[in-house]
Amino acid sequence: MSEIPILKIGDCLLVSIQVDMHDRLAMALQDDLTQRIVSDRARGVMIDISALEIVDSFIGRMLNNIAAMSRVLDAVTVVVGMRPAVAITLVELGLALTGVRTALNVDKGLAMIRGIIDNAEHADAHRDR
Amino acid sequence: MLIETGETMPLRTSDDVVRVRQAVRARAVAAGFSLVDQTKIVTAASEIARNTIDYGGGGVLRIEVLRDGRRLGVRLTFTDQGPGIPDIALALTDGYTSGGGLGLGLSGAKRLSNEFAITSSLGHGTTVTLARWK
Numbered sequence: 001m002s003e004i005p006i007l008k009i010g011d012c013l014l015v016s017i018q019v020d021m022h023d024r025l026a027m028a029l030q031d032d033l034t035q036r037i038v039s040d041r042a043r044g045v046m047i048d049i050s051a052l053e054i055v056d057s058f059i060g061r062m063l064n065n066i067a068a069m070s071r072v073l074d075a076v077t078v079v080v081g082m083r084p085a086v087a088i089t090l091v092e093l094g095l096a097l098t099g100v101r102t103a104l105n106v107d108k109g110l111a112m113i114r115g116i117i118d119n120a121e122h123a124d125a126h127r128d129r
Numbered sequence: 130m131l132i133e134t135g136e137t138m139p140l141r142t143s144d145d146v147v148r149v150r151q152a153v154r155a156r157a158v159a160a161g162f163s164l165v166d167q168t169k170i171v172t173a174a175s176e177i178a179r180n181t182i183d184y185g186g187g188g189v190l191r192i193e194v195l196r197d198g199r200r201l202g203v204r205l206t207f208t209d210q211g212p213g214i215p216d217i218a219l220a221l222t223d224g225y226t227s228g229g230g231l232g233l234g235l236s237g238a239k240r241l242s243n244e245f246a247i248t249s250s251l252g253h254g255t256t257v258t259l260a261r262w263k
Binding site for chain 2: 020021022023024053054055056057058060061083084085086088089092093094095
């Protein structure tokens with residue numbers, strides 16, 4: 001199990017990364033989150049990276065993987081709070097995080113997840129009629 | 130060009146990568162780098178430190194603060210005694226990896242640096258030197 005706590009809020013999981021992650025910790029978080037999406041029947045995952053001073057290719061790959069795995073498990077991932085200097089550096093590094101939804105802060109992230117889940121449920125209800 | 134300060138750090142485990150990020154950040158702050166410049170050199174350091182461990186079997190990092198007239202810079206020299214890189218041009222290609230990564234480590238670190246050089250000798254090891262100026 002990773003040392004990074006995963007909080008459950010309704011049908012969403014919230015992770016706030018507050019430490020400089022070594023690679024094994026990043027892998028452990030990826031595994032834990034994937035397990036929790038299934039065991040908690042989560043529909044949304046929000047990852048707050050506002051405390052991260054850098055995102056290198058390893059952490060970037062972890063964020064991409066979490067987004068891809070949660071998509072396969074019918075959950076939505078939103079990464080929130082990326083610092084401007086981190087965003088500038090990520091793009092220059094060559095990592096566009098194309099598979100990852102992002103929002104400016106936790107409020108906007110939750111609203112984004114809510115909107116996507118509600119839309120999907122509406123579409124399901126429509127199809128079933 | 131003068132070397133103002135220097136230190137050497139071991140690169141063995143993924144915890145060492147975290148320590149390298151913190152040490153490079155401290156030097157970049159001391160050299161008066163902007164937040165964006167700090168972030169760029171710390172990110173480049175993280176990429177190459179991981180390569181030194183994963184592909185070079187571990188090694189050492191030398192961190193130096195340089196002065197050229199009124200300009201300050203930070204130079205990082207990563208040295209390993211690993212298998213070496215057979216084709217440096219190929220290794221510097223975006224998306225190329227001999228491992229399981231994204232293939233952005235070397236090429237990305239080069240883009241984040243003002244100066245970047247690799248020397249490698251098959252069977253003897255690799256040295257990556259990068260610098261960023263204020």
